Amino acid sequence: WTAHSRPLGRDDRGSQLALLVLRDETDVRRTERTRADFLANASHELRTPLASLSGFIETLRGHAKEDPGARDKFLGIMQAQAERMSRLIDDLMSLSRIELNEHIAPAGRVDLAMAAEDVIDALAPQARDKAVTFDSILPPRGAAVVEGDRDQIVQVIQNLVDNAIKYTPKEGVVRVEIFPGLTAGTASAARDPAAARLSLLTPDLSDRDERYAGLRVSDKGPGIAREHLPRLTERFYRVEGQKSGERQGTGLGLAIVKHIINRHHGGLHVESLQGEGTTFGVYLPMAKSLPQKDLATADGA
Ligand code: ADP
Numbered sequence: 001w002t003a004h005s006r007p008l009g010r011d012d013r014g015s016q017l018a019l020l021v022l023r024d025e026t027d028v029r030r031t032e033r034t035r036a037d038f039l040a041n042a043s044h045e046l047r048t049p050l051a052s053l054s055g056f057i058e059t060l061r062g063h064a065k066e067d068p069g070a071r072d073k074f075l076g077i078m079q080a081q082a083e084r085m086s087r088l089i090d091d092l093m094s095l096s097r098i099e100l101n102e103h104i105a106p107a108g109r110v111d112l113a114m115a116a117e118d119v120i121d122a123l124a125p126q127a128r129d130k131a132v133t134f135d136s137i138l139p140p141r142g143a144a145v146v147e148g149d150r151d152q153i154v155q156v157i158q159n160l161v162d163n164a165i166k167y168t169p170k171e172g173v174v175r176v177e178i179f180p181g182l183t184a185g186t187a188s189a190a191r192d193p194a195a196a197r198l199s200l201l202t203p204d205l206s207d208r209d210e211r212y213a214g215l216r217v218s219d220k221g222p223g224i225a226r227e228h229l230p231r232l233t234e235r236f237y238r239v240e241g242q243k244s245g246e247r248q249g250t251g252l253g254l255a256i257v258k259h260i261i262n263r264h265h266g267g268l269h270v271e272s273l274q275g276e277g278t279t280f281g282v283y284l285p286m287a288k289s290l291p292q293k294d295l296a297t298a299d300g301a
Contacts, residue, residue, distance in 0.1 A: 052077070110145065113141055135175045163254075172220050178216075223277055224239060
């Protein structure tokens with residue numbers, strides 16, 4: 001519904017009269033509005049690094065030309081801005097691709113342990129830069145095989161582990177756990193009653209369920225205040241004033257995660273305690289039992 005009020009003048013006792021018009025917005029209009037908001041946000045996000053690039057180009061053409069120290073510093077900033085634009089465009093493309101095929105059931109089988117190993121290998125340089133170590137608890141290959149699109153599931157794990165590295169302090173530990181045959185919940189071994197918990201997707205699959213395999217990514221970063229949890233998967237939503245190190249995020253990572261898990265009929269949980277850390281839990285339907293020989297190639301290898 002949208003509400004508009006129209007002033008209607010005053011009655012004979014001098015009170016202001018107004019007509020309140022309530023209008024039902026159709027789904028089509030809502031979708032149009034969401035799309036327009038998205039385009040406005042995306043344009044704004046792309047314009048910011050672009051404006052910074054233009055500014056530095058101007059400075060370099062001017063007085064910074066003669067100062068090699070300043071020139072190198074500005075070129076470094078420009079490179080970071082160009083990389084940020086490139087990340088934004090990649091994320092926007094991913095999101096639109098996922099949305100296009102969100103209604104098509106993903107075909108394929110993915111071994112979560114193998115996918116997690118690949119992600120940990122791929123993100124090793126980022127972790128090394130911050131002296132962050134991984135503590136991974138993975139089941140044997142073939143034990144946690146889910147139905148899905150391998151590239152998309154790798155992207156889910158990658159976005160969560162990338163965030164964990166980004167928000168964890170230097171020399172911190174990022175834990176990656178996979179649970180075959182039951183949901184991970186966001187319950188950690190030492191579950192803190194003060195932590196805020198939220199299911200970011202329905203259905204809420206926080207109970208044990210043999211039909212799902214679970215993945216949990218935990219960090220010892222700053223944590224996320226309770227009031228931000230429901231908005232984390234909104235596009236471009238970022239928690240104000242949070243340090244993410246050198247690499248500024250796009251605010252699209254968790255929106256992508258949510259869309260992919262939705263397409264896979266899975267679940268997504270977050271549990272966080274400020275000052276202590278954050279845990280994201282993902283649940284995905286296990287692939288139907290396969291003969292052993294097929295499991296060996298389940299990952300499309
Ligand atoms: P970004 O690219 O900015 O990281 P995301 O969609 O991945 O975007 O995350 C949205 C916001 O949620 C982040 O900007 C950050 O404020 C918060 N966030 C995500 N993961 C974590 C985490 N592990 N610890 C603390 N805050 C997080």
